[in-house]
Amino acid sequence: MNAEIITIGDELLRGEIVDSNKARIAERLLLHDLDCRHQVSVLDDPADMREVFLRAVERSDFVLVSGGLGPTRDDLTTEVLAETFGRKLELHADSLAAIEAFFARVGREMAEVNRKQAFFPTGADVLPNPIGTAPGFALEVDRGARRAWLFVMPGVPRELDRMMDEQVLPRIAATLARSGPRRVVRAALLRTFGMGESTLEASLVDLARDGEVELGFRTTFPDNVLRPVARAGTAAEADARIARAVEAIRERLGPIVYGTGSDTMESVVGGLLRERGLTIATAESCTGGLIAERITDVPGSSAYFLGGIVSYSNAAKAELLGVSQASLEREGAVSEPVVRAMAEGARARFGCDLAVATSGISGPDGGTAEKPVGLVWIALAAGDRTGRAGTHADSFVFQVDRSRHRALTAQVALDWIRRHLLGFELAGPTLMRRLGGGSTPGGGSGGR
Amino acid sequence: MNAEIITIGDELLRGEIVDSNKARIAERLLLHDLDCRHQVSVLDDPADMREVFLRAVERSDFVLVSGGLGPTRDDLTTEVLAETFGRKLELHADSLAAIEAFFARVGREMAEVNRKQAFFPTGADVLPNPIGTAPGFALEVDRGARRAWLFVMPGVPRELDRMMDEQVLPRIAATLARSGPRRVVRAALLRTFGMGESTLEASLVDLARDGEVELGFRTTFPDNVLRPVARAGTAAEADARIARAVEAIRERLGPIVYGTGSDTMESVVGGLLRERGLTIATAESCTGGLIAERITDVPGSSAYFLGGIVSYSNAAKAELLGVSQASLEREGAVSEPVVRAMAEGARARFGCDLAVATSGISGPDGGTAEKPVGLVWIALAAGDRTGRAGTHADSFVFQVDRSRHRALTAQVALDWIRRHLLGFELAGPTLMRRLGGGSTPGGGSGGR
Numbered sequence: 001m002n003a004e005i006i007t008i009g010d011e012l013l014r015g016e017i018v019d020s021n022k023a024r025i026a027e028r029l030l031l032h033d034l035d036c037r038h039q040v041s042v043l044d045d046p047a048d049m050r051e052v053f054l055r056a057v058e059r060s061d062f063v064l065v066s067g068g069l070g071p072t073r074d075d076l077t078t079e080v081l082a083e084t085f086g087r088k089l090e091l092h093a094d095s096l097a098a099i100e101a102f103f104a105r106v107g108r109e110m111a112e113v114n115r116k117q118a119f120f121p122t123g124a125d126v127l128p129n130p131i132g133t134a135p136g137f138a139l140e141v142d143r144g145a146r147r148a149w150l151f152v153m154p155g156v157p158r159e160l161d162r163m164m165d166e167q168v169l170p171r172i173a174a175t176l177a178r179s180g181p182r183r184v185v186r187a188a189l190l191r192t193f194g195m196g197e198s199t200l201e202a203s204l205v206d207l208a209r210d211g212e213v214e215l216g217f218r219t220t221f222p223d224n225v226l227r228p229v230a231r232a233g234t235a236a237e238a239d240a241r242i243a244r245a246v247e248a249i250r251e252r253l254g255p256i257v258y259g260t261g262s263d264t265m266e267s268v269v270g271g272l273l274r275e276r277g278l279t280i281a282t283a284e285s286c287t288g289g290l291i292a293e294r295i296t297d298v299p300g301s302s303a304y305f306l307g308g309i310v311s312y313s314n315a316a317k318a319e320l321l322g323v324s325q326a327s328l329e330r331e332g333a334v335s336e337p338v339v340r341a342m343a344e345g346a347r348a349r350f351g352c353d354l355a356v357a358t359s360g361i362s363g364p365d366g367g368t369a370e371k372p373v374g375l376v377w378i379a380l381a382a383g384d385r386t387g388r389a390g391t392h393a394d395s396f397v398f399q400v401d402r403s404r405h406r407a408l409t410a411q412v413a414l415d416w417i418r419r420h421l422l423g424f425e426l427a428g429p430t431l432m433r434r435l436g437g438g439s440t441p442g443g444g445s446g447g448r
Numbered sequence: 449m450n451a452e453i454i455t456i457g458d459e460l461l462r463g464e465i466v467d468s469n470k471a472r473i474a475e476r477l478l479l480h481d482l483d484c485r486h487q488v489s490v491l492d493d494p495a496d497m498r499e500v501f502l503r504a505v506e507r508s509d510f511v512l513v514s515g516g517l518g519p520t521r522d523d524l525t526t527e528v529l530a531e532t533f534g535r536k537l538e539l540h541a542d543s544l545a546a547i548e549a550f551f552a553r554v555g556r557e558m559a560e561v562n563r564k565q566a567f568f569p570t571g572a573d574v575l576p577n578p579i580g581t582a583p584g585f586a587l588e589v590d591r592g593a594r595r596a597w598l599f600v601m602p603g604v605p606r607e608l609d610r611m612m613d614e615q616v617l618p619r620i621a622a623t624l625a626r627s628g629p630r631r632v633v634r635a636a637l638l639r640t641f642g643m644g645e646s647t648l649e650a651s652l653v654d655l656a657r658d659g660e661v662e663l664g665f666r667t668t669f670p671d672n673v674l675r676p677v678a679r680a681g682t683a684a685e686a687d688a689r690i691a692r693a694v695e696a697i698r699e700r701l702g703p704i705v706y707g708t709g710s711d712t713m714e715s716v717v718g719g720l721l722r723e724r725g726l727t728i729a730t731a732e733s734c735t736g737g738l739i740a741e742r743i744t745d746v747p748g749s750s751a752y753f754l755g756g757i758v759s760y761s762n763a764a765k766a767e768l769l770g771v772s773q774a775s776l777e778r779e780g781a782v783s784e785p786v787v788r789a790m791a792e793g794a795r796a797r798f799g800c801d802l803a804v805a806t807s808g809i810s811g812p813d814g815g816t817a818e819k820p821v822g823l824v825w826i827a828l829a830a831g832d833r834t835g836r837a838g839t840h841a842d843s844f845v846f847q848v849d850r851s852r853h854r855a856l857t858a859q860v861a862l863d864w865i866r867r868h869l870l871g872f873e874l875a876g877p878t879l880m881r882r883l884g885g886g887s888t889p890g891g892g893s894g895g896r
Contacts, residue, residue, distance in 0.1 A: 023460075
């Protein structure tokens with residue numbers, strides 16, 4: 001059996017928005033071992049819609065449609081679909097009541113046009129939408145000797161996600177189960193930082209080839225994400241394959257794997273700090289508040305994050321962090337003594353266990369022959385309670401654009417906190433070529 | 449004439465990446481008055497690829513293909529396309545030399561598989577790729593009485609963008625020009641903040657209907673973006689229509705329109721500060737460094753941004769910003785006296801013209817009956833050199849999730865700086881319902 005995804009809307013065809021719905025639907029189908037062979041987008045145009053609906057049920061068993069369920073004249077999906085498959089439109093009283101209740105709940109008056117959203121093709125199975133006005137529906141249609149199942153969902157991503165998870169996937173699973181025994185699919189997601197994609201692929205090439213799992217690679221700067229997928233006759237076997245693959249990857253990559261699933265570097269760091277009852281502060285120059293912003297993006301971070309200083313000017317470095325004027329004048333703001341003094345100053349100032357500091361030239365201007373654009377110094381100052389007291393500093397040259405320079409610097413700083421707490425070496429990213437051309441692990445004294 | 453976009457790759461169909469290439473291509477076609485009627489994605493599968501290529505040249509004049517030009521066995525686009533249209537593959541010597549030069553430049557050895565990227569279907573017009581190894585190509589094919597043009601490009605977004613702009617669009621424009629007089633298309637992009645999408649649409653409904661321009665709306669939280677598009681017989685007329693539409697929108701929306709094109713709130717604020725020779729600092733609690741991060745995301749921001757303090761703990765608010773312990777204890781950290789003292793403390797501390805401060809409960813936890821999750825206080829302290837000295841503070845309840853709460857709070861704070869410098873009222877967002885449910889412009893004393 002196979003699946004096809006159709007998304008509908010002029011805004012997609014005009015390139016006004018990037019359509020993430022196809023990926024949202026497809027990644028969910030994968031876990032039901034359903035091959036998605038086609039993804040199609042069309043205008044809000046009855047003739048074009050009709051053509052793609054007909055072609056889809058001809059070649060695909062499951063057709064997942066999103067968009068065009070709104071109340072306006074441009075929203076034609078239900079109407080065109082009913083017409084294409086020779087169905088009438090019928091009022092669904094429960095849906096009308098639900099839409100009325102939705103408007104009452106948010107304190108808005110329901111417009112007359114919203115009534116339209118309670119009409120569905122005869123024979124449709126209505127799919128409730130608890131967080132929006134547009135219910136979806138499922139429709140089974142004949143196509144000669146076989147049948148196809150259409151699932152029609154709203155285009156709003158969070159409404160789509162919920163309807164997929166709560167309504168559509170259970171129906172697909174039940175249909176698949178009726179068609180006979182299925183392979184079970186399991187997937188894991190491992191987040192890595194610090195190794196380029198090609199090295200990562202090269203070091204896992206045998207795992208990818210042994211047939212136990214399929215191994216997907218994806219770069220979401222500055223991380224690389226690994227996705228082993230296992231298909232087996234039983235859930236136990238699929239789970240076991242995934243577990244073996246994850247263990248093998250972790251063993252091979254060591255500290256390069258920093259998390260799983262929806263982990264972020266800042267959530268992993270937060271978990272470690274919370275677990276050990278340690279506190280942290282930041283002193284940022286080139287990252288301009290990005291590290292603090294990421295740490296505080298984690299709910300509950302006030303338990304371990306005391307605060308940060310964005311010392312963009314030299315005066316701020318001197319006055320707020322106690323960096324000596326002599327260092328600033330003699331060595332410049334982007335230098336080892338300054339970044340060490342920043343980290344140590346922040347730790348003293350906030351009275352915390354750990355502090356990270358950054359000072360660099362993110363560009364596009366401001367470089368010199370001696371200190372090129374891309375140069376950055378990073379420091380981590382740690383107290384006794386962390387197990388290893390002392391300050392570590394190192395420099396890198398990241399030849400990437402300003403925003404990637406900042407993102408990469410912040411990721412290294414956060415990764416150092418993690419590595420420090422787990423007892424790993426405070427390495428920088430190796431072979432960043434794929435990430436943007438040649439990091440020089442230069443000059444760092446690492447005088448821990 | 450119309451266009452169709454085909455993107456190729458298993459990773460798209462498995463939902464491992466969100467495909468932005470279709471939007472990148474489509475938005476460029478729009479400016480050549482080319483209707484893009486279909487977007488299709490297929491697996492790296494010869495039979496499926498063949499089917500979509502044949503269907504595309506049947507129904508579309510221009511077919512834009514991306515992906516599958518890499519060196520690996522999965523990259524089949526060129527081969528399948530040649531086969532589909534009965535062409536042989538020929539080595540293109542210049543491309544081979546360019547690929548060899550590319551590897552020499554980045555200091556890597558060229559693998560034997562990369563030779564494959566220098567082969568093209570007979571009769572193809574090779575499109576150079578100055579920033580990657582995969583050249584593209586254009587191919588004209590017969591389809592009965594008419595002809596279709598295929599343009600095949602790499603899947604890497606920045607390589608695709610450049611090849612579209614430098615190679616593909618000029619060829620499309622020349623082909624269109626040969627087919628007779630064309631309408632000229634012009635578009636503008638206006639960025640707005642502070643008015644909900646439905647109110648925006650309602651207040652511009654007559655402009656959208658007068659036929660001078662088409663008016664597109666798009667929400668990119670927390671902004672709404674307006675995109676007038678004009679089609680006319682001459683460039684002068686299209687330009688004039690756009691100018692009239694932009695003027696009318698600006699007149700009607702006033703300070704709600706904050707920028708055009710690729711402006712961001714922080715780049716607009718930065719431009720104003722730089723122009724007037726003013727300096728700024730930040731004092732952030734709930735936004736955790738986000739405002740500083742956004743200000744410093746703008747190249748050259750060190751000219752006006754002195755620094756910031758992320759005072760997450762009460763101790764930091766007291767020690768670094770001079771907020772009185774009495775206020776903190778009596779009123780709590782999320783209160784008018786505290787946020788005012790934070791802004792004024794930051795201004796004094798950094799010796800700058802302007803300072804913004806935030807203190808709120810971004811959630812998901814930490815609310816009380818009196819101070820619910822979503823409550824935030826924002827303050828702007830301004831000195832004489834800004835034209836209007838004094839401190840303004842106001843509170844809002846933004847009923848959105850943590851990350852949107854922080855984003856919205858930061859946007860209001862930045863918008864207040866802009867509004868202050870332009871002499872507008874320091875309003876908060878009106879009717880944030882569409883942005884996430886009911887802002888209460890509550891309690892603010894606004895004692896400027």
